[in-house]
Amino acid sequence: MNPTIELLKSHRSIRKFTDQPVDQATVETLVQAGQAAATSSFIQACTVIQVSPGERRNKLAEMAGNQAYVAEAPVFLVFCADMKRHQLACGMHDAEMKSGFTEQFLTASLDCGLFAQNVIVAAESLGLGGVYIGGLRNNIEAVADLLELPELVYPVFGMCLGHPDQNPEIKPRLPLDVVLKQDRYDDSADAERIAEYDKDVKEYYRTRTGGTKDMTWSEQISGMLIKEARPHMLPFLNGKGFLKR
Template identity: 40%
Template sequence: MKTIFDHRSIRKYQSTPISEELLSKILDAGTRASTTGNMQLYSVVVTRDEANKSKLAPLHFNQPMVKEAPVLLTICADLNRFNRWCELRNADAGYDNFLWILNAFIDASLFAQNICLAAESEGLGICYLGTALYNAPEISQALGLPKGVIPVTAITVGYPDHNPPLTDRLPLDAVVHYESYNANTDERVNKLFAEKEALESSAKFVVENNKENLAQVFTDVRYKKADNIYFSEKLTTFLKEQGFEI
């Protein structure tokens, strides 16, 4: 519980390497996560080599920690391995559809979170990189991913070189619904987001981006509709190229 409640994203790392023994222990912990039908529909590509991290860095929008962290993990949804096993056993695999994309994404996400908890419990810091989905085709090519394998997220791992404050979260009432879903009325939404909007950091974001409120920072600056459509179409095309029917 302490590891969970102390979590923060680490974006600055010491140069101290992670031992092979510790890394293997952390990755092994990842495999103990829950998984669809015990099929383990995930894989991870470990990148330590400086040259290879430099090749991947632009695909993660050149975020400095990609090259700075001693280890970069690319977590993939992987149906290739299970499909190949089925083929070799004369079993007719029907796992090339949208349902199984979601199942594999869930498996990969659970695997990734176990890795992060294990890493943090050993004194390491981590940071999720959502950019793996944004540039999935290019990352796939760089890592030699075969059909049926999709990069879901990347994680930087290393010994922290800073101690950032905990990130704010919405109140528990925002995400917990008992028995049935609570309608998001105007009053409820205003109440749930009031604390986040009142933060000094939120006010700073609004001023820096010359916006009227925090919501506009998200819609007009951080995650713009035009970008969302572009990357969605790019990802959809890639999924089809990887052999999925969607």
């Protein structure tokens, strides 16, 4: 192993922060680290909105399903998939951009994921911690209005960052052979391997929550996936000019 891999493997989400501020130069360094990520066809389709503590941030915390750490974190970033500046680039050459393609939605959203992961890893390398906030998509229309997002821009997720005031255990991941296949898709052993993994996750929750959460991975997933998954997303994205063809 080397320090980079050690750092990656020591990731855990941080949801409780000390009062110690994160200076703006550090935030800018983190965002530059994000910009350095690979980007589909060089589109650079991620825009980050840093939301300072205060009324707007409090509203975001509420919209994200009352996640208090959204209001409390020293730094809160919203990662937006942004195809608007491409319209501008096309206009600079009297070209009319063809928008609304699923492919563009996918590449812009992927750009945000790669960008953001660089940001959180860079933050962790400095001893900071953070957590992604997909909860923003609970009320995505209101979030987009609050941040004054135009057409061809949508908030993919948020991210809290700051100095950790907790030291949670690393959450166990699926067994390697469930996620790494050789030459073809063979899931014949997966059910058995997942049943074994379930025991690890149950133990993780038992120790982390002092016994209050007693759940396996497959229980958690099945509880979630029997429900509809934010069905407002498609009409919202259509309204912003995404996923039309």
